[in-house]
Amino acid sequence: MDWFYAINNNRQGPVNPETLARLVSDGTITAETLVWRQGMAKWEPYGEVAAAEGLDVPGQGVDPDSAICAVDGKRYPKREMVEYEGRWISAGNRDVFFQRLREGVPLDTGSIVPGPYGYANFGRRFVAKLLDGFIVYVLNTVLQMLTMPLFASSFMRDPEAIFTYSIIIQLIGIVVGLSYGILFIRKFDATPGKLALGLKVLRANGDKLSIGRIIGRYFSEWLSGLILAIGYLMAAWDDEQRTLHDRICDTRVIKARA
Structure with a gap:
């Protein structure tokens, strides 16, 4: 080995x-x-x-x-x-x-790399997620406030405008979340919340995440949350501190500093 x-x-x-x-x-x-x-x-x-x-x-x-x-x-x-x-x-x-x-197993292949300081534990990941969630919430709120005046005059005349507005708000949330992850993870291997806690998210072999994998990981997190957040809680007992979306996308969250 x-x-x-x-x-x-x-x-x-x-x-x-x-x-x-x-x-x-x-x-x-x-x-x-x-x-x-x-x-x-x-x-x-x-x-x-x-x-x-x-x-x-x-x-x-x-x-x-x-x-x-x-x-x-x-x-x-x-x-x-x-x-x-x-x-x-x-x-x-x-x-x-x-x-x-x-x-036919290669005898000199690389292994999963957690970095010099090991994998990020559940507590550290939880705090990082809270920070990221707050930042994304603020961004979404600002964009919603900017978008609302475009529909305000239509609410009284057309009840369906409320439904249309709610769909647009959902799409804005997805675009913000994806853009947030792609921008920071591609450049820094971490979102601002993870950077603040000294964490990085990488492939199992230590490589950076591709844009496609970042997108896949974003939607995989929905599944982690839908099953009573058990997908997130898995990091508390997994031997490599992985969540469900880490397992699905073959990613690891490591500590970049002690």
Whole structure:
């Protein structure tokens, strides 16, 4: 499984377990270096991860007759391993490794990236959503006030004008919401509310959201709200703090600062 590491808060990687071991050996990765791989809830110092998972410890000598397993990144004696095209696999991981080969799974692919500070928790996302909601509400209110005089004289003569006005108000709300998201997320990877809380919304592989995905995410939020807001509440117990619309659109909200 590939690893990411942070140098001066800049994400590096992905690197496979063998490369990670070499980086530890040459001093690029120290005990204090933050590292992360898929399955970890947040970035942690390499020294703590190494101690917990049996990985190479910085500054500690290694047995020359041992090697790093390409599957789990742990060091084993070579007599207990098999070599395949220059990669070493421990006996316990041999079936997993060759099963991946049979299935055509790439062995050196990138992973989901939460950033050096981890995923945004429910509370932080909730406050950011409140801020964004207030800003969008103010924008909608201003536009509604500007639009109302155009229909005021028609309300008394044509009752259907009220229905038409309500439809226009709904369309204005959609246009404002979409424009708000597209403008800020495309430029800053975050809406003003998320920027204020130090959050970013990205693809699972760390890429920026396309305009199409931003639009899809906007309408997916309707579904999150329609089911008694359970779609939003999912972020409170999901292992990657995802909401329903995050799952639908393959997005993650990460913390850009501590």
